[in-house]
Amino acid sequence: MTTQGKTYQFKLVLLGESAVGKSSLVTRFVKDHFDEYRESTIGAAFLAQTISLDDNTTVKFEIWDTAGQERYKSLAPMYYRGANCAVIVYDITQTSSLDKAKSWVDELQRQADPDIVIALAGNKTDLEARRAIDTKAKYADEAGLLFFETSAKTAHNVTELFTAIAKRMPLEQ
Numbered sequence: 001m002t003t004q005g006k007t008y009q010f011k012l013v014l015l016g017e018s019a020v021g022k023s024s025l026v027t028r029f030v031k032d033h034f035d036e037y038r039e040s041t042i043g044a045a046f047l048a049q050t051i052s053l054d055d056n057t058t059v060k061f062e063i064w065d066t067a068g069q070e071r072y073k074s075l076a077p078m079y080y081r082g083a084n085c086a087v088i089v090y091d092i093t094q095t096s097s098l099d100k101a102k103s104w105v106d107e108l109q110r111q112a113d114p115d116i117v118i119a120l121a122g123n124k125t126d127l128e129a130r131r132a133i134d135t136k137a138k139y140a141d142e143a144g145l146l147f148f149e150t151s152a153k154t155a156h157n158v159t160e161l162f163t164a165i166a167k168r169m170p171l172e173q
C-alpha cells in the first residue's frame with residue numbers, strides 16, 4: 001500500500017550562548033549520537049530531519065545551528081528571519097546562559113516573524129548535581145514558549161522537544 005502523506009517543511013533556528021549544547025542537541029536529534037569532544041560551530045551549520053506525526057503527516061525541519069560566539073551575533077538575524085520555529089538553548093549549570101536565552105526570546109519576539117514558534121530548552125540535565133537554574137516552566141509559559149529540560153548526552157526529552165514543535169506548527173496552509 002502506498003501512503004498519500006503530506007510533508008510540511010519548516011525552517012528551524014537554534015540560538016543560545018556558546019557551549020550550551022545547541023550542536024549536540026541537533027546531532028542527537030538528527031544522528032542519535034553524542035560526541036563529548038566536538039568542535040565549535042563556525043558561523044552556522046545546516047541539517048535536515050523529518051518527524052512523522054501520523055501515517056499522513058510528516059514534518060521536515062531545515063535546521064540552522066548558529067554559532068553562539070558574540071562575534072557571530074550580527075549574523076543571527078539572517079538565520080532567524082524567515083524562520084518558522086526557534087529553539088533557544090541554555091545550560092542548566094550556567095546562570096549566564098539563561099540571561100542570554102531570555103535576551104534571545106526578547107529579540108525574536110520583537111524582530112522575528114510574529115508567528116514564530118519558540119521553544120526554550122534547558123540542556124544538560126544529566127549534570128543535575130551541578131544544576132544552577134531551577135526549572136523555568138513558569139517563565140516559559142508566561143512568555144508563550146514551549147519548554148523542555150533536555151540532555152543531548154542521554155537523549156532525555158530531545159525527541160519530545162522537536163515533536164512538540166512539530167505539533168505546534170500550522171499544518172493546514
Ligand code: GDP
Pocket residue numbers: 016017018019020021022023024025035036037038039040041068123124125126127150151152153154
Ligand atoms: P554549542 O556551542 O551550543 O553548539 O554547544 P556544543 O553542542 O558544541 O556543546 C558544548 C559542550 O557541551 C561539548 O563539550 C558537549 O559535549 C557538551 N554537551 C552538550 N550537550 C550536553 C549534555 O546534554 N550533557 C553534557 N554533560 N554535556 C553536553
